[in-house]
Amino acid sequence: MKMNKKITQFGLILLTMGLALTACDTTGSSSDNGEWLIPESEIRDGGPGRDGIPSIDDPQFAPVEEIDFIVGDRLVVGVKNGDDVKAYPHQILDWHEIVNDEVGGTPFALTYCPLTGTGIGWHREINGSVTEFGVSGLLFRNNLIPFDRNTDSEWSQMQLRGVSGELSGTNIERVDVIETNWSTWKEMYPDSEVLTTETGFSRNYQGFAYGSSYLNNSTTLFPVNNEDDRLHEKERVHGIIANTPASEDSDVKVYVISRMDQGVEVIEDTFQGIEHVVVGSSSLNFAASFERTINGTLLNFQPVEDALPVVMEDQEGNRWDIFGNAVSGPREGQQLTPTRSYTGYWFAWADFFPDLEIYQQQDS
Amino acid sequence: MIKNTSIATLFLISILVYPAGLIAQTCGCAGAPLLSSQSISSAAQGNLLLGITYEYDNIDDLYQGTNELDNRSVRRSTQSTLFEVHYGITDRLTASGTFTFINKRRETGLQTPSSNVVRTEGFGDGLVMLKYVLHKNTIRSQYQLAVGGGAKIPFGSFDHTNNGLQLNADMQPGTGAWDGVFWSYLSKTFAPHTTLNLFWTNSFRLTGEADRFSNTNDSYRFGNEIVSTLGAGNKLVGNLSYVFQVQYRQVGKNERNGSELPNTGGKWIDLVPALSYQLTDKVSMRVSGQLPVYRDLVGTQSTTTYSLSGSIFYNFDGKTIF
Numbered sequence: 001m002k003m004n005k006k007i008t009q010f011g012l013i014l015l016t017m018g019l020a021l022t023a024c025d026t027t028g029s030s031s032d033n034g035e036w037l038i039p040e041s042e043i044r045d046g047g048p049g050r051d052g053i054p055s056i057d058d059p060q061f062a063p064v065e066e067i068d069f070i071v072g073d074r075l076v077v078g079v080k081n082g083d084d085v086k087a088y089p090h091q092i093l094d095w096h097e098i099v100n101d102e103v104g105g106t107p108f109a110l111t112y113c114p115l116t117g118t119g120i121g122w123h124r125e126i127n128g129s130v131t132e133f134g135v136s137g138l139l140f141r142n143n144l145i146p147f148d149r150n151t152d153s154e155w156s157q158m159q160l161r162g163v164s165g166e167l168s169g170t171n172i173e174r175v176d177v178i179e180t181n182w183s184t185w186k187e188m189y190p191d192s193e194v195l196t197t198e199t200g201f202s203r204n205y206q207g208f209a210y211g212s213s214y215l216n217n218s219t220t221l222f223p224v225n226n227e228d229d230r231l232h233e234k235e236r237v238h239g240i241i242a243n244t245p246a247s248e249d250s251d252v253k254v255y256v257i258s259r260m261d262q263g264v265e266v267i268e269d270t271f272q273g274i275e276h277v278v279v280g281s282s283s284l285n286f287a288a289s290f291e292r293t294i295n296g297t298l299l300n301f302q303p304v305e306d307a308l309p310v311v312m313e314d315q316e317g318n319r320w321d322i323f324g325n326a327v328s329g330p331r332e333g334q335q336l337t338p339t340r341s342y343t344g345y346w347f348a349w350a351d352f353f354p355d356l357e358i359y360q361q362q363d364s
Numbered sequence: 365m366i367k368n369t370s371i372a373t374l375f376l377i378s379i380l381v382y383p384a385g386l387i388a389q390t391c392g393c394a395g396a397p398l399l400s401s402q403s404i405s406s407a408a409q410g411n412l413l414l415g416i417t418y419e420y421d422n423i424d425d426l427y428q429g430t431n432e433l434d435n436r437s438v439r440r441s442t443q444s445t446l447f448e449v450h451y452g453i454t455d456r457l458t459a460s461g462t463f464t465f466i467n468k469r470r471e472t473g474l475q476t477p478s479s480n481v482v483r484t485e486g487f488g489d490g491l492v493m494l495k496y497v498l499h500k501n502t503i504r505s506q507y508q509l510a511v512g513g514g515a516k517i518p519f520g521s522f523d524h525t526n527n528g529l530q531l532n533a534d535m536q537p538g539t540g541a542w543d544g545v546f547w548s549y550l551s552k553t554f555a556p557h558t559t560l561n562l563f564w565t566n567s568f569r570l571t572g573e574a575d576r577f578s579n580t581n582d583s584y585r586f587g588n589e590i591v592s593t594l595g596a597g598n599k600l601v602g603n604l605s606y607v608f609q610v611q612y613r614q615v616g617k618n619e620r621n622g623s624e625l626p627n628t629g630g631k632w633i634d635l636v637p638a639l640s641y642q643l644t645d646k647v648s649m650r651v652s653g654q655l656p657v658y659r660d661l662v663g664t665q666s667t668t669t670y671s672l673s674g675s676i677f678y679n680f681d682g683k684t685i686f
Contacts, residue, residue: 040528047532050480051473054437137472138529150531199607200475202434211626211663219623223582 009139011291037163038156044139044222050147052203053135055098055109061086061193064186071199072183075285077110077119078324079103079177083194086110087185087263087335091295092195094209097144098284099195100124100132106352108175109133112156114209115221116206117236118158119137121175126150126167141351154337158352159246171245176338178322188309188322220347228350229255230358235346238287240279240339242272243363252259252356254349257287264311268292269359276339277301279311279322287343290324290336398446398462398491398516398545405510405549407452412680415448419673425656427630428664436475440666443467444488447604453630456497460512464488466520466537470639486537488520491545506553516543522574533584533618540574541585560598567591573619587616593636603642611636612652617662627663650675 036043063211069091070076076087083105088099093112100109107124110131124130131150138145144157153165155172162170185192190295197205208214218233231237253271259312260280267278275298289313293300299314309321314318318329324336349356386474407413422441427615445465452458465487473479501508520538524531533539551563569589575582595609611634618628638652654671661667 043529045526045529045532045535047534049438049470049472049482051476052438052470054475055475134476201436203430204431204433207428207663209626209664214626221620221625223621238383 016181018198024316028176035164035168036154037161038140038159042141042225043145046137048135049137051134052087052137053095053097055100055132055134056092056096056195056199056316057100057243058200059099059101060196061198062232064190064192067196068192070182070194072131073099073181073285076182076185076194076288077112077121077177077179078185079108079110079121079175079232080325081106081175085139085189087184087189087192087194088119089195090114091205092197092199095201095203095205097135103175105308107148108176110177111144111146111158113142113157113344114214115139115142116158116232117215117345118143118342118344118348119179119329120157120160120342121177122146123173123175126170126172139222140219141145141225141348143168143352144349156237156350158342160241160340162244164343174338175289176323176341177342178286178288179343180284184284184286184308185334187221209265224351226351226354227291228346228354230350231346232346236291236343237277237346237349238341238343238357239349240276240278240289240341241353242274242340246338246340246353248352248354251354252353253359254288254346254356255287255359256341256346258282260287261303263305264310266301266303267359268301271301271357273325274339277336279303284308286322288324289320289339289341294331294336297323315342374393374427388679398464398489405508405551406456406458406495407450407680409452409455410681411452412443413448413450413675413676413677414680415446415450417448417673417675419444419446419671421671423666425667426664427480427659428659429451430658432662435485435666437472438666439471439474441469443469446645450507455682458495458497460491460493460495460514462491463519464490464537468535468537470535482526482531482535484531484535484537486524488537489539490519491515492517493545493547495547495549500551502553503555506555508549508551510549512545512549514545514547514548516541516545516569518542518574533586534573535628537585537652543570543572544570546570560592560596563595563597564595565591565595583619583621585619587618589616590614595636600639605640605642607636607638607640607652609636609638610634625663627661630659630661630665630667632660632667633658646679646681648677648679649676 020214025226065315070089078087084104086103088110094114098109098111101243109122109124109128110120111281112119131148133146133148136145136147136154140156146155151166153162153167158164162168216234239254242251251272255278257280258284264281264284264347275290275292276289301312301314304310310319310327311322313319316330318331319328321327326332326334373624394582406522423440426433447463449461450458460543467485469483471479471481493512495510495512497510499509518538518540522538522540524536546568551561553561571586571588573583573585591613593611595607597607599605613632615629617624634656636654638650640648640650642648651674657665
């Protein structure tokens with residue numbers, strides 16, 4: 001009898017606790033009505049939180065010859081403005097994703113998303129004021145969402161525009177960058193400056209933020225909405241976006257770097273009515289693209305081998321470097337107009353721009 | 365009288381047995397320290413024991429493998445309140461229920477002039493277990509062997525948002541998943557020579573999968589977990605007792621949609637000292653701490669710097685467990 005009473009007592013306690021658990025409203029954090037230009041249901045909290053991945057705001061550089069921590073086949077992102085040439089190793093970008101810097105006196109941010117493999121240079125002067133970018137900790141379709149520290153607006157890295165907040169809808173002005181491996185970069189720009197590990201943070205700069213296998217396997221950390229099996233998920237492609245703003249409706253064409261010649265290959269192509277040239281190499285591991293027309297003249301390009309950073313020449317005798325600068329010839333000092341383009345993993349391009357086109361050799 | 369004193373001491377020591385850390389499921393610290401709440405190995409037939417524990421986990425450290433990194437960007441903490449109910453169905457069979465309330469805090473951007481704080485709170489998951497004493501501790505055969513099994517029930521909420529966006533799994537009070545829990549307990553006493561109690565507990569958590577987002581097939585599974593604890597407890601003075609434990613914990617990698625996630629999983633060895641005081645025949649209290657001495661984490665992760673907890677237990681019959 002006594003035991004039955006105790007069992008009943010025990011059961012009642014359990015039941016009361018269970019009812020309490022199911023009855024209580026467990027909302028513990030706020031929500032606001034912030035509007036997004038991208039589908040809110042596809043934005044993910046990556047886990048680190050706002051500025052949990054620390055951007056580098058006081059970058060330190062050293063000459064190429066002093067850099068010993070970069071492995072030869074690992075990638076760097078390079079930028080050039082006048083005589084100011086800098087490289088940013090993936091080994092550091094993996095852990096910081098944004099470097100707020102200047103190049104040739106121009107304030108710019110190197111934004112890099114390790115999950116989509118996209119390194120894109122952004123002007124930091126927006127509507128007349130210079131800002132810094134930070135890592136919001138949010139992701140849209142696996143891709144970095146930076147925020148600017150002046151207005152707290154969020155931006156889509158791959159869509160190149162503000163997507164929430166005061167600057168929502170503002171298109172970002174790009175700074176042209178080149179992604180290639182360390183060996184190629186050193187050969188191209190032996191006198192350049194390289195971001196050092198003196199970041200103010202201790203991180204595993206010899207390692208990979210998401211593991212070395214992430215670079216080649218078919219895994220993504222977050223769901224992919226628009227899967228496209230025409231290429232391997234992590235195939236690196238150079239994509240050109242024809243329209244502004246860059247959105248799911250944009251016309252996009254991509255060039256597969258591993259399908260390019262071992263030496264320097266030049267592809268003259270037309271996309272959405274614009275004549276452009278793509279120059280790249282599978283073994284040297286880079287791709288860049290420019291409009292072919294300069295000052296009303298349509299140029300025809302040929303590859304130049306073994307003369308890095310010079311990669312092509314035209315019918316006028318001009319020789320052009322990888323950043324589209326004429327380094328010799330009648331147009332010396334002029335610069336080709338870069339396309340609206342960047343390099344990244346195939347799965348990300350396909351997810352962002354579902355109807356994108358892949359360049360086939362017979363296209364040109 | 366001697367017998368009563370011994371029983372009281374054993375009770376104190378037994379509630380000090382604080383087996384499994386599950387303090388923070390690595391950086392992915394979703395959920396409550398449920399296994400650690402299994403402080404009662406068994407209750408006597410008809411006896412009802414209630415307990416409430418408050419635990420604070422400071423998760424400030426950043427590790428890459430076995431190396432501590434300079435962490436100037438993130439500060440985290442978890443506060444857990446656990447309600448325990450233990451009832452002796454028979455002399456050998458005990459039913460246990462544990463229910464939790466969780467408060468999580470994540471402060472990021474410590475390197476910037478204005479940091480960002482996100483908090484979540486809500487009921488966490490619950491744990492129900494049945495424990496069976498295979499061998500009872502007697503004066504002639506002074507050891508106890510008990511085994512148990514149960515389920516972690518996903519009572520906890522796991523859809524908390526910040527600015528309208530669903531937070532990551534490690535900021536959710538609950539995991540959204542059913543887990544299987546297996547447990548064993550072995551203790552040895554040495555009466556009448558000493559009130560020393562040696563014990564060894566082992567826990568295994570077989571984790572289930574949760575669909576985190578209703579609009580996509582985005583499933584998440586925390587890694588399986590093994591916790592093994594060796595400890596010794598004894599009376600200090602009067603009604604005051606101590607227990608000192610060494611705890612080994614190993615957690616597998618978390619998975620999303622079947623793919624292992626980087627920067628999850630690892631191995632820990634912690635020291636867990638505790639003091640307990642018998643206030644009355646029916647009421648006792650306990651304070652304990654947890655200090656990591658070895659950490660080997662997969663990739664780079666935030667991890668627990670230290671934990672503190674305090675508990676109060678009420679023993680309806682004022683007698684026994686064992």
